[in-house]
Amino acid sequence: MTKNLIYILFxxxxxxxxxxxxxxxxxADHNFPNRKTSEVLALMQExxxxxxxxxxxxxxxxxxxxxxxxxxxxxxxxxxxxxWISATYYAVEVARxxxxxxxxxxxxxxxNQYYTGGYEYISERFQVNADFxxxxxxxxxxxxxxxxxxSENDKMKSSKSDGSYYLSVLRKGQLRRALKxxxxxxxxxxxxxxxxxxxxxxxxxxxxxxxxSDRSITAMFSEYExxxxxxxxxxxxxxxxxxxxxxxxxxxxxxxxxDKKVSLSFTIPEKYESLVP
Numbered sequence: 082m083t084k085n086l087i088y089i090l091f092x093x094x095x096x097x098x099x100x101x102x103x104x105x106x107x108x109a110d111h112n113f114p115n116r117k118t119s120e121v122l123a124l125m126q127e128x129x130x131x132x133x134x135x136x137x138x139x140x141x142x143x144x145x146x147x148x149x150x151x152x153x154x155x156x157x158x159x160x161x162x163x164x165w166i167s168a169t170y171y172a173v174e175v176a177r178x179x180x181x182x183x184x185x186x187x188x189x190x191x192x193n194q195y196y197t198g199g200y201e202y203i204s205e206r207f208q209v210n211a212d213f214x215x216x217x218x219x220x221x222x223x224x225x226x227x228x229x230x231x232s233e234n235d236k237m238k239s240s241k242s243d244g245s246y247y248l249s250v251l252r253k254g255q256l257r258r259a260l261k262x263x264x265x266x267x268x269x270x271x272x273x274x275x276x277x278x279x280x281x282x283x284x285x286x287x288x289x290x291x292x293x294s295d296r297s298i299t300a301m302f303s304e305y306e307x308x309x310x311x312x313x314x315x316x317x318x319x320x321x322x323x324x325x326x327x328x329x330x331x332x333x334x335x336x337x338x339x340d341k342k343v344s345l346s347f348t349i350p351e352k353y354e355s356l357v358p
Contacts, residue, residue, distance in 0.1 A: 112244075113241070113244075113279040115241070116239075116246065117239075118237055118238070118239040118248060121239055121246045121248060121277060121282070122225060122228065122248075124282040125224070125225050125277060125282050125283075126225045127282070128281060128282040128283060128311050128312075129221065129223040129225065129311060130221040130222065130223060130308065130309050130311050130312075130313055131160070131309055131310065131311065132158075132160060132221075132308070132309040132339045132340055133159065133160050133340060134157075134158070134159055134160070134339070134340050134341055134342050134343065135156075135157075135158045135160075135220075135221075135309075135337070135338070135339050135340075136155075136156070136157050136158075136336075136337070136338040136341065136343050137155070137156040137157075137158075137220070137334050137336070137337050137338075138153065138154075138155055138334070138335045138336040138337075139153065139154040139155070139156065139332045139333065139334055139335065140153065140332070140333045140335055141153065141154050141168075141330060141331070141332050141333075142330070142331045143328065143329070143330050144328070144329045144330075145326065145327075145328040145329075146326055146327075152168055152169060152170045152175075153168070153169045153170075154166065154167070154168050154169075154332070155167045155168075155169070156220060157343045157344075157345060158217065158220060158221075159345065160217070161182070161217070162181065162182075163179065163180065163181050163345050164178075164179070164180040164181075164213070164216055164217060164220070165177075165178070165179050165180075165345045165347070166178040166179075166180075173190075174190050175189075175190050175191055176188065176189060176190060177190070177347065179345060179347040180213050180216055181213065182213045182214070183199070183213075184197065184198065184199060185197070185198065185199065185200055185202070185203050186347050186349075187203070187356075188347075188349060188353065189356075193350070193352060193353050193354060194353060194354050194355070194356050195349045195353045195354070195355060195356065196355070196356040196357060197349070197355075198357060200212065200213075202356070202357055219287075219300065219317075221313075222283060222284045222302050222313070222314045222317075224275050224284060224287055228248060228250060228273065228275065237249070237250040238250070242276065243276065244278075244279075245276040245277055245278055245279065245285050245286075246276070246277040246279060246282075247274065247275070247276050247277075248274065248275050248277070249272065249273065249274040249275075250272075250273050250274075251272050251273075272288075272289065272290040273287075273288070273289050274287070274288045274289075275287045275288075281305065281311075281312050283302070283305055283311070283312050283314070284300075284302045284314070285301070285302060286299065286300065286301045286302070287299075287300045287302075288300075295323065295324045296321075296322065296323045296324075297321070297322045297323075298319060298320065298321045298322070299319065299320045299321075299322075300317055300318070300319050301317065301318045302314035302316070302317050303315075303316045303317075303318075304316045308337065308339055309339050309340070313334075313337060315333065315334040315337070316331070316332065316333050316334070317331075317332045318330075318331050318332075319331075319332070
């Protein structure tokens with residue numbers, strides 16, 4: 082259970098994946114105006130959640146070919162500074178994380194082990210590209226940072242699809258895939274897409290596709306409620322796919338507390354062993 086639980090926690094930090102597909106305009110697409118890509122991005126940024134502090138209690142259901150279970154997850158976030166996550170199984174904490182822009186701290190409560198260091202170990206162990214800003218974007222349903230053009234080779238496209246604004250971009254060689262220690266790391270091409278609701282310019286769906294490995298994750302956001310001068314998605318459904326298997330994770334926010342300072346305590350017991358020599 083612990084290994085699958087930890088993998089999902091990191092899969093949640095990756096914005097969501099699925100192959101980029103063509104769009105099909107529907108009747109609903111005629112009910113809102115055409116906008117330039119720059120306009121949609123500006124409105125998305127204007128409507129992003131901007132709480133300085135946020136505490137969330139989640140119900141999490143996970144289903145894979147081998148696992149069908151649920152657990153509780155507690156998130157405490159200080160915007161742009163730290164993300165504290167605790168996962169409990171039958172009221173017992175099994176894992177705790179503390180993410181900052183440069184470092185990761187992790188405790189495996191079941192096996193009395195810990196890790197503290199950069200994101201490289203996390204990416205290698207779980208075969209996912211972990212990054213503080215992506216994790217934060219996923220929790221807050223903010224995605225402007227991962228969409229912004231950072232090179233002339235990244236060509237962003239926009240259109241209307243299924244009643245939403247649709248934006249997509251191919252990131253060529255921007256991220257690197259985690260490989261075994263004795264292998265050379267290769268550049269990774271990713272396709273990133275988002276569907277944005279025209280009524281509040283918050284995410285309806287986000288996708289990222291790793292074309293080389295044929296792996297993907299898709300996140301679908303719903304049940305938005307007013308919060309921090311914007312809207313917070315109380316439910317998110319994640320589907321992670323690879324060539325051989327599929328995992329589904331459903332998160333439901335049971336309680337959300339904005340703008341209240343909370344403890345981000347992370348004390349590693351002396352008896353714990355380091356996961357990295």
